[in-house]
Amino acid sequence: MSNNKNRLLVICGPTGVGKTALGIDLAKKFDGEIISADSRQVYKGLDVGTGKDLENAKWKDGNWVVGGVPIYMLDVVKPNEPFAVSQYQTFALKRIDNIQLGNKLPILLGGTGLYIKSIVDGIETIGIPPNRKLREQYKAKSVQELFMILSRLNPDLANLLNKSEQSNKQRLLRRIEIAQTETTRPKATKRIFNTLMLGLICPNQALKDRINERVATWIKDGIEKEIHTLVMENIGWETQAMSAIGYRQWKPYFEGKMSREKVIDRWKTDEYQYAKRQLTWFKKDPRIKWFNVSSKHWKKEVEKTVTDWYN
RNA sequence: GGCGCGGUAGCGAAGUGGUCAAACGCAGUUGACUGUAAAUCAACCGGCAUACGCCUUCGGGGGUUCGAGUCCCUCCCGCGCCA
Numbered sequence: 001m002s003n004n005k006n007r008l009l010v011i012c013g014p015t016g017v018g019k020t021a022l023g024i025d026l027a028k029k030f031d032g033e034i035i036s037a038d039s040r041q042v043y044k045g046l047d048v049g050t051g052k053d054l055e056n057a058k059w060k061d062g063n064w065v066v067g068g069v070p071i072y073m074l075d076v077v078k079p080n081e082p083f084a085v086s087q088y089q090t091f092a093l094k095r096i097d098n099i100q101l102g103n104k105l106p107i108l109l110g111g112t113g114l115y116i117k118s119i120v121d122g123i124e125t126i127g128i129p130p131n132r133k134l135r136e137q138y139k140a141k142s143v144q145e146l147f148m149i150l151s152r153l154n155p156d157l158a159n160l161l162n163k164s165e166q167s168n169k170q171r172l173l174r175r176i177e178i179a180q181t182e183t184t185r186p187k188a189t190k191r192i193f194n195t196l197m198l199g200l201i202c203p204n205q206a207l208k209d210r211i212n213e214r215v216a217t218w219i220k221d222g223i224e225k226e227i228h229t230l231v232m233e234n235i236g237w238e239t240q241a242m243s244a245i246g247y248r249q250w251k252p253y254f255e256g257k258m259s260r261e262k263v264i265d266r267w268k269t270d271e272y273q274y275a276k277r278q279l280t281w282f283k284k285d286p287r288i289k290w291f292n293v294s295s296k297h298w299k300k301e302v303e304k305t306v307t308d309w310y311n
Numbered sequence: 312g313g314c315g316c317g318g319u320a321g322c323g324a325a326g327u328g329g330u331c332a333a334a335c336g337c338a339g340u341u342g343a344c345u346g347u348a349a350a351u352c353a354a355c356c357g358g359c360a361u362a363c364g365c366c367u368u369c370g371g372g373g374g375u376u377c378g379a380g381u382c383c384c385u386c387c388c389g390c391g392c393c394a
Contacts, residue, residue, distance in 0.1 A: 123346075164353035178345090248349090
């Protein structure tokens with residue numbers, strides 16, 4: 001396959017900067033199709049609060065199509081099912097292959113850094129599945145104990161961990177899992193693309209404003225009703241899907257323990273904090289070309305960058 | 312008008328004579344993160360200083376004390392009860 005045929009355009013950035021709109025724009029101009037890289041939009045039934053922009057969308061052949069542009073990796077699992085990067089990687093890579101085979105430009109678009117990483121860089125240990133038994137067994141152990149266990153299994157790895165990682169139970173459990181299966185590790189998928197990575201950004205206050213506006217819109221668009229439906233369908237608050245921002249915050253409200261107003265405040269704050277975390281992740285990737293959506297000609301600049309790369 | 316309770320760092324809230332620049336939570340800042348990633352976790356978080364440290368704080372003012380956020384007096388403000 002020639003280099004030209006192996007293009008992958010990536011659009012990333014924090015929540016609320018307008019990634020989707022740009023993606024659709026570029027898809028139209030460069031004959032592309034979009035693969036969403038969003039860990040919560042994969043869930044069916046989580047529409048309003050995850051910002052799936054489906055107003056003018058049509059469901060066609062098992063996928064959403066907006067303005068003639070297909071968007072894949074939305075609504076791929078039921079809200080009571082777990083979903084992880086490995087599944088994402090598998091499905092998304094297949095999609096990319098298909099799009100390239102159809103001589104179109106795949107556009108990987110989203111705010112989930114790890115998902116993007118799984119496509120662009122691969123994840124070495126991605127073939128090691130979670131060990132539910134182990135997780136259950138070690139659930140009650142302290143962070144210190146887990147660290148000791150890991151140290152015994154793989155001292156070198158343990159010593160590499162920084163303070164943050166050493167205190168992170170979730171991550172420690174995962175590391176123990178990996179250490180235990182080290183010898184039988186399956187080969188990881190590694191693909192090399194001709195990649196252009198675009199990052200969208202805007203000044204802090206502007207981002208905050210955008211987030212506040214979006215939240216207001218989502219409330220108007222019926223987030224409460226959507227959650228009510230999920231609750232009626234017995235989707236538990238503890239599910240991965242319901243841990244999404246804009247959903248989990250409503251738990252105390254539905255239980256009559258918190259006012260609507262407070263829930264919404266909490267929601268906005270969490271949304272903003274999330275955006276900051278996304279930025280922390282993306283900022284350290286030197287391949288990303290950043291565009292400030294508050295500046296005047298950012299779209300033209302983006303188009304120029306893509307054109308230069310495309311030709 | 313009387314009695315009672317309370318005013319602590321951006322917010323909430325501990326603290327009752329020294330170990331208090333002041334627990335803890337939230338917010339904030341910076342960051343980590345290769346199968347939960349919209350998750351999970353870390354550091355910092357009065358001012359100045361890289362740091363030893365120095366300086367200014369616990370409603371205002373005045374006292375007691377070697378020493379006060381902590382005790383006394385007084386004033387201001389909020390809440391509750393009685394008038």
